[in-house]
Amino acid sequence: MTIDRTVIEAEGLTLAYDEKIVQENLFFQVLAGDIFVIMGGSGCGKSTLLRHLIGLQRPERGKVRYEGLDLEDMTEEERHRFLKRMGVLYQQGALWSSMTLEENVSLPLFYHTSLSVKMTAELARFKLSLVGLAGFENFYPAEISGGMRKRAALARAIALDPEFLFFDEPSAGLDPLSARRLDELILEIRDSLGATVIMVSHELASIYTVATNSVFLDTRTRTMLATGNPRNLLRESEDTTLIEFLSRGTGKREVSLL
Amino acid sequence: MGKPSKYTLSSTSTGILQLSLRGSWTVDAGVPDFGEVLAELDNRTRRIFFETSALESWDSVLPVFLNRFLPVLEERKVEVDLEGLPGGVRKLLRLAEENRGKKRVEVESPADLASKLGNYTLAGFKQIGEMAVFSLDLGRDFTRLLLGRTYFRPRDLLYFIQNCGASALPIVSLIAILVGVILAFIGAIQLEMFGAQIYVANLVGIAMLLEMGAVITGIVMAGRTGASYAAQLGTMEVNEEIDALKTMGVSPLAFLVIPRMLALILMLPLLCIYADFLGILGGGLIGVGMLDLSFTEYFIQTREALNLRQFGEGVFKSLIFAFLVGFAGCFYGIHCGRSAAAVGRAATSAVVAAIVMIVIADAIMVVVFNLL
Numbered sequence: 001m002t003i004d005r006t007v008i009e010a011e012g013l014t015l016a017y018d019e020k021i022v023q024e025n026l027f028f029q030v031l032a033g034d035i036f037v038i039m040g041g042s043g044c045g046k047s048t049l050l051r052h053l054i055g056l057q058r059p060e061r062g063k064v065r066y067e068g069l070d071l072e073d074m075t076e077e078e079r080h081r082f083l084k085r086m087g088v089l090y091q092q093g094a095l096w097s098s099m100t101l102e103e104n105v106s107l108p109l110f111y112h113t114s115l116s117v118k119m120t121a122e123l124a125r126f127k128l129s130l131v132g133l134a135g136f137e138n139f140y141p142a143e144i145s146g147g148m149r150k151r152a153a154l155a156r157a158i159a160l161d162p163e164f165l166f167f168d169e170p171s172a173g174l175d176p177l178s179a180r181r182l183d184e185l186i187l188e189i190r191d192s193l194g195a196t197v198i199m200v201s202h203e204l205a206s207i208y209t210v211a212t213n214s215v216f217l218d219t220r221t222r223t224m225l226a227t228g229n230p231r232n233l234l235r236e237s238e239d240t241t242l243i244e245f246l247s248r249g250t251g252k253r254e255v256s257l258l
Numbered sequence: 259m260g261k262p263s264k265y266t267l268s269s270t271s272t273g274i275l276q277l278s279l280r281g282s283w284t285v286d287a288g289v290p291d292f293g294e295v296l297a298e299l300d301n302r303t304r305r306i307f308f309e310t311s312a313l314e315s316w317d318s319v320l321p322v323f324l325n326r327f328l329p330v331l332e333e334r335k336v337e338v339d340l341e342g343l344p345g346g347v348r349k350l351l352r353l354a355e356e357n358r359g360k361k362r363v364e365v366e367s368p369a370d371l372a373s374k375l376g377n378y379t380l381a382g383f384k385q386i387g388e389m390a391v392f393s394l395d396l397g398r399d400f401t402r403l404l405l406g407r408t409y410f411r412p413r414d415l416l417y418f419i420q421n422c423g424a425s426a427l428p429i430v431s432l433i434a435i436l437v438g439v440i441l442a443f444i445g446a447i448q449l450e451m452f453g454a455q456i457y458v459a460n461l462v463g464i465a466m467l468l469e470m471g472a473v474i475t476g477i478v479m480a481g482r483t484g485a486s487y488a489a490q491l492g493t494m495e496v497n498e499e500i501d502a503l504k505t506m507g508v509s510p511l512a513f514l515v516i517p518r519m520l521a522l523i524l525m526l527p528l529l530c531i532y533a534d535f536l537g538i539l540g541g542g543l544i545g546v547g548m549l550d551l552s553f554t555e556y557f558i559q560t561r562e563a564l565n566l567r568q569f570g571e572g573v574f575k576s577l578i579f580a581f582l583v584g585f586a587g588c589f590y591g592i593h594c595g596r597s598a599a600a601v602g603r604a605a606t607s608a609v610v611a612a613i614v615m616i617v618i619a620d621a622i623m624v625v626v627f628n629l630l
Binding site: 098 | 409414493494497498499501502503504505506507508
C-alpha cells in the first residue's frame with residue numbers, strides 16, 4: 001500500500017436532507033489506510049455525510065470522488081465494481097430480518113462472486129467466527145442481542161474483504177466494555193484487511209483510540225470546522241467549538257480518555 | 259390535603275412581606291391561585307421573602323407557581339429573597355431562568371385554506387411522479403431479471419406464493435360463500451314475485467364470474483397481503499435494511515418487490531376462480547334451502563347462464579387487481595418514512611390506495627368490455 005495516496009475526496013460537498021441544507025462546502029481527503037472519523041454534535045449531519053459518501057444520497061452540490069472518479073459519473077458497471085469494494089456497518093446493524101446470520105453474510109458473496117454454494121457457506125461461517133459468532137449461523141437477527149447483531153453486521157460488512165469500510169456509530173447503544181471490544185475488533189480487522197475505514201462517531205474514547213484523520217462538522221454554522229488527526233487538532237486548533245468538543249467541555253489541550 | 263389556602267402573607271415591617279407556604283404543593287393537591295397574594299401587595303411593598311417551615315411536600319407545581327408569580331413582582335420592582343425556599347426549588351428556578359425569554363419555535367404550518375389546498379395538490383403531484391418513477395424502475399429491473407442480470411431468491415417467491423395463496427384460502431372461502439348467499443337471497447326475494455326463482459342461478463353465477471369473484475378477492479388481498487407488504491417493506495426501510503441492499507449493489511425492487519408482486523399476480527387469478535365456485539355454491543345453498551330447487555336444477559341453470567367469456571373477463575380483472583394491490587403495497591412500503599408511525603401510515607395508504615384503484619380499474623374495465 002502506497003502511503004499518502006488519496007482514495008476518497010470531498011470537494012465542495014453540500015448535503016441536504018428533505019430539501020433542508022444540512023452541511024455546506026465540505027472539503028476533505030481520506031488517505032489509503034486511514035481511520036477517518038466524522039465527528040460532531042448530535043444532529044449535525046454526520047450520518048447524512050456518510051450516506052452521501054456511500055452513494056445512498058446525491059449531493060446537493062459538489063462531488064465525492066473515489067480514486068479520482070466521481071460517484072455520479074460512474075457507469076453502472078463501474079458502480080457495481082465499486083460497491084463490491086466497500087462494506088457498510090449501519091447504526092442498527094440493518095441485518096436482513098428474514099434471513100439467518102449465515103444467509104445474511106452469504107448474500108454479498110453470492111451476489112458478487114461465482115463461488116459454489118458450499119464455498120460461500122464456508123466463507124460466511126469463517127467471517128462469523130472472526131467476530132465471535134461461531135455457532136450462531138442459524139439464528140435470526142431478532143433472536144440475538146444488540147451487541148451480537150452489530151458484530152454479525154460487521155461480519156456481513158467484511159464478507160467481500162472490502163477496501164473501504166464504513167461504520168455509522170459502531171459503538172452506539174453498547175455498554176462501555178462491548179463498545180471497546182468492538183473498537184478493538186474494528187482495528188484488528190482493518191489491520192488484517194488493510195482497509196480504509198470511515199466512521200461516524202461522537203465517542204471521544206474511540207475517536208482518540210482509533211482515528212488517524214477526521215473531519216469536524218459544526219451544528220451551528222452548518223459547515224466543517226477542521227480536518228486532520230484529532231489529537232493534533234486538540235493541540236493546535238484555535239477554534240473554541242472544536243476544542244470544547246474534543247476536550248469534553250473542559251478546554252484542556254491534552255487527551256484524556258475518561 | 260385540600261386546605262383552602264396554602265399560603266399566608268404577613269407584614270413583618272413596613273414594605274416587607276413574608277410569604278409562608280404550608281401543606282402539600284403537589285400535582286395531586288392542585289395549584290393554588292396567586293390572585294390573593296397580588297391583591298395584598300400594594301405600592302409600599304419593597305421586599306418579599308419566603309418561609310417554608312410548614313411546607314410538607316412539593317413537586318414541580320411549586321416552581322411553576324413561583325415562575326408565574328415572580329415576573330409580576332419583578333415588574334412591580336419588588337425585591338425577592340429566595341433564601342427561604344428549599345434548595346431544590348431554587349435550583350429548578352435557576353435552570354428555568356436560563357431559558358426564560360427564549361422564543362417558542364413555531365413549527366411552520368400554513369393555516370389558510372388556500373395554502374393547505376396548494377400543499378395537498380403539490381404532494382399529490384409529487385406522489386404521482388414517484389409512482390411513475392417506481393413503475394419505470396420496476397419495468398427496468400424486471401427486464402434485467404429476465405436477462406439474468408439481477409436476481410431474487412426463489413425461496414422468497416415460494417414463501418410469498420404460499421402466503422398469498424394457500425394461507426388466504428380460509429378467509430376467501432368464507433367471504434365468497436357468504437357473498438353468494440347474499441346475492442341469492444336478495445335475488446330470491448325479487449324474483450319470487452314473478453315466480454322466476456330459477457333465475458337466481460343466473461344472477462349469482464353471472465355476478466360472481468363477472469364482478470364479485472375478482473373484486474372481493476382483490477379487496478381481501480388488499481387488506482391482507484397489500485398491507486403486510488407495505489408494513490414489511492416499511493419496517494425494512496426503517497431498519498436501513500433496504501439501504502444495506504442498495505450499498506451491496508442489489509436492487510431492492512428486484513430482490514424484494516418483484517417476488518412479492520409475482521406471487522400475487524400468480525395467485526390472485528386462482529383465488530378468483532376458487533371464489534367464483536364457492537360463490538355459486540353459496541347461491542346454490544339458498545336456492546335449495548329456500549326456493550325448493552334441486553341441486554341439479556340449480557347447477558344446470560347456472561351452466562346454461564354462464565359462458566367462457568364471462569369467466570375470462572373476471573380472471574383478467576383479477577390479474578389487473580393483483581398488480582394494483584402488489585403495486586400499492588410495495589410502493590408505499592418502499593417510500594415509507596423513517597419512523598414507526600410511518601410504517602403504520604404506509605400500511606393504511608397501501609390498503610386505501612389499492613381499494614380505490616381496484617374500484618376505478620373495475621369501472622373502466624366494465625365500460626371497455628361492454629364496448630368490445
